[in-house]
Amino acid sequence: MNIETTRSKPAAQGLPERMKGVLLTGHGGFEKLEYREDIPLPRAKAGEVLIRVTAAGINNTDINTRIGWYSKAVTTGTESGGATGFQSAEDTDASWSGVPLAFPRIQGADCCGRIVDVGDGVDPIRIGERVLVRNMLRSHVDYRPFECWTFGSECDGGFAQYAVAPARETYRVECDWSDVELASLPCAYSTAEGMLHRAAVGAGEHVLIAGASGGVGSAAIQLAKRRGATVTAIASPDKAQQLLAIGADTVLARGESIAAHLGRETVDVVLDVAAGPSFGELLDVLKKGGRYAVAGAIAGPIVELDVRTLYLKDLTFFGCTFQEDVVFENLVSYVERGEIRPLVGKTYPLSEIVEAQRDFLSKRIAGKLVLVIPE
Structure with a gap:
């Protein structure tokens, strides 16, 4: 311009x-x-x-x-x-x-x-x-x-x-x-909905959200709950009450051991916008056949992956940037029906x-x- x-x-x-x-x-x-x-x-x-x-x-x-x-x-x-x-x-x-x-x-x-x-x-x-x-x-x-x-x-x-x-x-x-x-x-909610859409999150599933206090994370909490999922959010302790108020079932303190709180292989889907040092532990808590969706790396883009974890647990990875047209159209409908705030x-x-x-x-x-x- x-x-x-x-x-x-x-x-x-x-x-x-x-x-x-x-x-x-x-x-x-x-x-x-x-x-x-x-x-x-x-x-x-x-x-x-x-x-x-x-x-x-x-x-x-x-x-x-x-x-x-x-x-x-x-x-x-x-x-x-x-x-x-x-x-x-x-x-x-x-x-x-x-x-x-x-x-x-x-x-x-x-x-x-x-x-x-x-x-x-x-x-x-x-x-x-x-x-x-x-x-x-x-x-x-x-x-x-x-x-x-x-x-x-x-x-x-x-x-x-x-x-x-x-x-x-x-x-x-x-x-x-x-x-x-x-x-x-637009950006935060469509990113979150795009991740949920790609990972096909359904009712009754356990969803873990890393970076849950930001715009995308707080949107993901509401949108996952709208689908009937159980939500565990990772955020700093001072933001826990706000995240519980918008639908999170549990809030884990950022930096603490995720596996120690949740146990290994207890989560169906991970939604991640942080990456960084916690990446390996996020995969550890996924169940066999679990799905990992990522749309950001604010904590660091370079991570260490043990490929054995990926293939021995039959995990599926989704990199989420592109969004199908229906994602934004669905968001507008959720707003107009009063299903999110x-x-x-x-x-x-x-x-x-x-x-x-x-x-x-x-x-x-x-x-x-x-x-x-x-x-």
């Missing part, structure tokens, strides 16, 4: 020519996040909608993209480079897709707002809808299997007053949730994005951290 580029299509009536937003100017530390009030307003092209963004959640993928953590040259957890970035990161593979990012970029995988304009081919009746954007966009890759763009990575996202998105991947949501609550949904930890004005990311990295606050976008 070149912020000096002028668009040929005029702004819709009543819309400004410029907007407030946060530009990511390159891979690195917090200094790469630049709050601006002079960003050209984007225009909805054919098949797109223009959204007045009201709230946008903070996610690991936003931070990982900023610091270049996805580069294979980085071998430690997110937290070690969250503030300053990684000198070892290589720009050529520092995005989650492995394709170099174009800068400046407006990040923000989560986006809640209202449609204020539409491009050619989109019914103007959609103007005024309160919507969520599917964070894993399929339109841009012609719906090819296991391919997608991430909103706020391969294209501009929700950390601004306005954003454009494919109309067919922008979902009207009718519920009593606040905009802040809705903005906590988000755990929002704290809100911030958009201009305080650095403070929000600092708090996110500290892991002090359970639930989602959400940016409120100004008028």
Whole structure:
């Protein structure tokens, strides 16, 4: 995105020519996040909608993209480079897709707002809808299997007053949730639901969730309980009551022996966004024929695997990034039927994005951290 580029299509009536937003100017530390009030307003092209963004959640993928953590040259957890970035990161593979990012970029995988304009081919009746954007966009890759763009990575996202998105991947949501609550949904809840979907979690199964106090983990608790599972969550003791309140049956203290508390071969499914030193023990507590689903490695991407554990126990591993279309559609239906409710930890004005990311990295606050976008 070149912020000096002028668009040929005029702004819709009543819309400004410029907007407030946060530009990511390159891979690195917090200094790469630049709050601006002079960003050209984007225009909805054919098949797109223009959204007045009201709230946008903070996610690991936003931070990982900023610091270049996805580069294979980085071998430690997110937290070690969250503030300053990684000198070892290589720009050529520092995005989650492995394709170099174009800068400046407006990040923000989560986006809640209202449609204020539409491009050619989109019914103007959609103007005024309160919507969520599917964070894993399929339109841009012609719906090819296991391919997608991430909103706020391969294209501009929700950390601004306005954003454009494919109309067919922008979902009207009718519920009593606040905009802040809705903005906590797209990335975290779709990641969690995607893991449960891939692992085919069913009623009566025992699910162990590592990294349970964050956005994905707290979403996974609710979504696993919705399926009738028994949930054991791993988190720091000070967050245990909050996790029990949203459905966890048991909370284990992070860092303590998992096997000592649960016993070996007692868990049907592990949902993991942490990896790191606990990886081996997570496999030890899986039953024979158990399933391990992973969608993150904030505690460290390099782990030690005893392959004998994998094959002698007939385990199945699921790497979970791509999401089938039904995942996001199901989430919207769960919200509209009142089957889930988000755990929002704290809100911030958009201009305080650095403070929000600092708090996110500290892991002090359970639930989602959400940016409120100004008028």
